Amino acid sequence: MAVAVRTLSFREAINEALSQEMERDPSVLLMGEDVAGGATVPGFDQEDAWGGVLGVTKGLVQKFGRDRVLDTPISESGYIGAAVGAAATGLRPVAELMFVDFFGVCMDQIFNQGAKLRYMFGGKAKVPVVIRTMIGAGFRAAGQHSGCHYSVFTHMPGLKTVVPSTPADAKGLLAAAIRDDDPVLFFEHKLLYDVQGEVPAGEHLIELGKADIKREGDRVTVVAIGRMVQMALDAAESLSSEGVSVEVVDPRTLSPLDEDTILSSVRKTRRLVVVDEDNPRCSMATDLVALVASRAFDDLDAPPQMVTAPHTPVPFSPIMEDFYVPTPEKVAEAVRATL
């Protein structure tokens, strides 16, 4: 029987994954700042709740009640720590760190507790927590609400990191993340929330650690992360009119990383361009280039290229913010540099 497929927004796809997993497993619960919304506002308790600052969890508090959709105090260290503890003791919490830029105030809970417990207790404890967090520039939200920073978390052993680029991937990867027994950081780009795409209606799972080839080509491999996949696809489209066939590889999960798909694509095209909105030092971009340089050196016909944000915080000036984010033109330029 064919799977029913509808067009949903990225936001709706995430909401559907949360809803279906909460229905399937009563141990799944949501917590975060305003994930229900309006709970403590006098006279507002009968109104429709906000469902998070950008409405991703809208409707879930009505469906599952305030015992499973928990508004927390503005204390990331407190509620992220509570989520890690709840996971270690048998629940499957999905905590929302509103903007990834706030990780500094709760890093001990993520890095020193959540990421290490299973390892330090010899596998006797598991920490099936998901931390959803918003990333990305282009929202005119200035330096403290616009970073990507998934490279920081990918660096840390014990954490899994997921950066979806399409509504269908967001649904399938989030469902898989919730069912995973390790802490998963799930990065949602703010500018993708309104992007529409076909999404399977029922249970939809995408195995963590499997890259997806978003466009096939044979001349240059472009590995792009999150929203940058769209930049790469736009560049590939314009380059095809120049006769350059670009393969766009979306790793989807950064840890674990699907090295085989990336390497086999590069072995085919002999050229690599990485597109990453994160800052360039000690980043996924450098890591992917290092992977290819060390494992596929003899397959390369050109030095690998990186298209990344500069090594600065995200600027507030709209002109400078637009300059900060990689564009299809910059990707195309990097592709041409490999030819």
Added chain:
Amino acid sequence: MPTEVRMPKLGMAMKKGKVKSWLVAEGGPVEKGAPLLEIMTDKINAVVEAPASGVLGKVLAAANSELPVGALLGLIGEPGEAMNVPEGPTPAAASETSAASAAPVASPAAKETAPVGTAAGSQPEVLASPAARRLARDLGIEISRVPPSAPGKRLTTDDVEAFAASAPPSAAAAQQALVEVPAGEAIPFEGIRRVVAERLHESLQTMAQVTVSREADVAGLVARRGQLAPGFEAATGLRLSYTDLLVDTVARLLLEHRMLNSTLEDECIRVADAVHMGVAVALEDGLIVPVIRDAHTKSLVEIARDRTELAAKAQAGGLGLDEIEGGTFTISNLGAFGADSFTPIVNPPQCAILGVGRIVEKPVVVAGEVVVQPTMWLSLTFDHRLVDGAPAARFLQALSARLAG
């Protein structure tokens, strides 16, 4: 201060040369004027003499590297003297854009740290991608032979694939590619053999060549040689050959058939004022065509002397570039080897070549009587783009008349 050894310019048209081999090892003693290294151009091999005495302190151009005229090849100095490679581009590099890509000489800094004694045998440095290097290795192609798609551009697998498709497989690749290699000697396809091959192939690819032939009565030619030879040889010590007589006759006849003494240039047909006659000389490993300059004005003695000297130099491998350039017409005589007739290939950029066979006495019908006559086949190959069949045949007709009477 070390003395620089640079790529010499051996002829007006020479732009680059290839280091064939160093005759002195790095660090070895050299004497001013003594042979130092052998170089190859696309026309000849030549020995470069040491410009100073001392030791060959540094070799900067490995064997097989191809470099522009003026490129620094090595340094001669006192024993123990520091061999600092001069800063800045070489004169050639400064004036020729292709020098940067063609020069396999390492950067000064890199060469300074290279261990002494390795340069002569090491590979020239080539800008190539790792994948291109691996593919070349797998195909048995020497990466330094692969031309880049643009000057200074890194070689890619595309370049190696294109080269592999265009170039005949090397002996090494043939060994690898075939499951069973037929027994036999593998002669490297290089040097003069390769030059001959490329010239002749280019000739047939670019011209519309037609050969007209006729059997000529050469009673006059034979009589003339019989008459002149004894006195000639006694007076000059030179043997008077049929080729000398043919050069003499053909050179003067060409003044009346000037289109056959012409060259096709980009926008015009250049009709030569003078006849510079090329005479094909067979070598053990190839073929070379030294040129007798102004053959149309030279006496038979001068022609015979020039031809004898040039042929001896050709056999010894000592022809200068100016002795093989600038020919306007060529004669190829295979009569001495017993050939009757053949279709010679035009020597570019000339327009025509005359092939002559052996002289044979035959019964010929003359005015109803069978008489015995010496005959010779004449074959004129010409470029039909410049000359048509009738004028070419008329030239053979006129030549036959002169050789008969």
